[in-house]
Amino acid sequence: MSKVAVFGAGSWGTAFSIVLADAGNDVTLWARREEVAQTVNAQRENSEYLPGIELPPAVQATHDVEKAMHGADVVVLATPSQSLRANLTEWAPYVEPGAVFVSLMKGVELGTLERMSQVIAEITDAGPERIAVISGPNLAKEIARREPAASVVACADEDVAKMLQARVHSPAFRPYTSVDVLGCELGGAYKNVVALSVGMAVGLGFGDNTTASVITRGLAETARLAMALGANPLTLMGLAGLGDLVATCSSPLSRNRTFGEKLGQGMTTADIYASTRQVAEGAKSCSSLLALAQRTGVDAPIAHHVDAVVDGRMTATEMMDAFIARDTKAETD
Numbered sequence: 181m182s183k184v185a186v187f188g189a190g191s192w193g194t195a196f197s198i199v200l201a202d203a204g205n206d207v208t209l210w211a212r213r214e215e216v217a218q219t220v221n222a223q224r225e226n227s228e229y230l231p232g233i234e235l236p237p238a239v240q241a242t243h244d245v246e247k248a249m250h251g252a253d254v255v256v257l258a259t260p261s262q263s264l265r266a267n268l269t270e271w272a273p274y275v276e277p278g279a280v281f282v283s284l285m286k287g288v289e290l291g292t293l294e295r296m297s298q299v300i301a302e303i304t305d306a307g308p309e310r311i312a313v314i315s316g317p318n319l320a321k322e323i324a325r326r327e328p329a330a331s332v333v334a335c336a337d338e339d340v341a342k343m344l345q346a347r348v349h350s351p352a353f354r355p356y357t358s359v360d361v362l363g364c365e366l367g368g369a370y371k372n373v374v375a376l377s378v379g380m381a382v383g384l385g386f387g388d389n390t391t392a393s394v395i396t397r398g399l400a401e402t403a404r405l406a407m408a409l410g411a412n413p414l415t416l417m418g419l420a421g422l423g424d425l426v427a428t429c430s431s432p433l434s435r436n437r438t439f440g441e442k443l444g445q446g447m448t449t450a451d452i453y454a455s456t457r458q459v460a461e462g463a464k465s466c467s468s469l470l471a472l473a474q475r476t477g478v479d480a481p482i483a484h485h486v487d488a489v490v491d492g493r494m495t496a497t498e499m500m501d502a503f504i505a506r507d508t509k510a511e512t513d
């Protein structure tokens with residue numbers, strides 16, 4: 181069997197380990213806390229992040245970086261986006277020569293405004309042919325329950341994307357290939373920001389017209405920025421764009437939508453952070469995506485207003501009022 185190392189034993193790292201095992205890989209799941217690795221191995225369950233889900237025997241957990249990397253030709257990264265740089269700097273010396281990196285993360289780094297593939301390229305000596313992204317409508321709990329879903333495996337080198345496609349194709353998980361790494365990453369990061377604003381609308385008690393309007397304008401905003409940066413517009417209409425946007429904005433399982441809902445109900449960002457350990461990437465990436473849009477000269481009203489609400493400079497009600505009051509224009513502008 182081929183070995184894959186998965187770094188990050190949260191919801192998605194653990195759920196994706198199940199996909200990898202079902203697809204025939206031998207998986208070593210690295211957990212930041214030793215007790216999580218011990219519990220996973222002893223109970224065959226990650227009780228903190230995916231309670232009630234039995235992990236296949238091909239998934240073994242460890243807290244030892246060297247042990248996780250040993251023999252792995254694919255290294256899957258599933259930590260929060262904002263900690264990747266520090267994490268990978270520590271892990272890079274243990275990577276097997278020629279191993280391919282796969283980012284599962286959906287965020288943009290604060291300060292540098294880099295996507296995760298760019299951070300990986302900077303920290304390691306890997307070229308674009310060794311850096312891939314997997315992104316799509318893949319809520320961890322549903323994937324862990326083996327509910328059917330599709331996703332996109334993107335790598336600048338199509339042969340590598342095909343190799344990874346074969347490595348992750350399981351009975352319940354259908355991967356498509358793409359060479360548009362940038363489009364997939366921006367689709368994945370931006371939908372979290374849109375889900376925050378949709379969550380706010382839900383928290384304020386608004387219905388489907390409001391959420392559909394925000395989702396659609398969110399897609400337009402995402403596509404505007406992604407295309408200005410060189411993405412293929414069709415990527416944004418696909419699984420890593422529209423697909424993920426719909427799943428995340430519609431599902432009560434989404435941490436970003438839930439975070440937004442709590443903001444809409446009047447909770448502060450600090451209170452929400454204190455109430456959960458789980459990551460809601462959009463709460464950080466709204467600021468970096470807004471800065472990226474400003475640097476690119478692209479209008480980004482959703483990122484702008486979500487950033488203001490998350491930062492406590494505006495209420496969710498004021499955000500919704502501001503959306504409606506904006507200068508009117510043609511839909512396709």
Ligand SMILES: NC(=O)C1=CN([C@@H]2O[C@H](COP(=O)(O)OP(=O)(O)OC[C@H]3O[C@@H](n4cnc5c(N)ncnc54)[C@H](OP(=O)(O)O)[C@@H]3O)[C@@H](O)[C@H]2O)C=CC1
Pocket residue numbers: 188189190191192193211212213216229258259260261263267284285286287318319320321457458459461
């Ligand atoms: N959950 C989902 O449905 C999906 C998530 N993603 C993306 O995957 C990435 C990971 O998310 P997800 O697994 O859901 O997040 P979770 O909140 O479920 O888990 C986060 C994981 O990262 C670890 N972690 C937290 N802080 C650090 C740090 N500073 N250094 C190293 N590890 C750290 C946590 O360890 P500890 O338990 O010790 O805190 C935990 O294992 C995100 O970018 C997310 O957008 C993508 C698709 C689906």
Ligand SMILES: O=C(CO)COP(=O)(O)O
Pocket residue numbers: 286316317318319320372375424427428433434435436437459460461
């Ligand atoms: O990316 C996801 C689904 O594809 C998960 O979304 P949340 O991080 O909002 O839970």
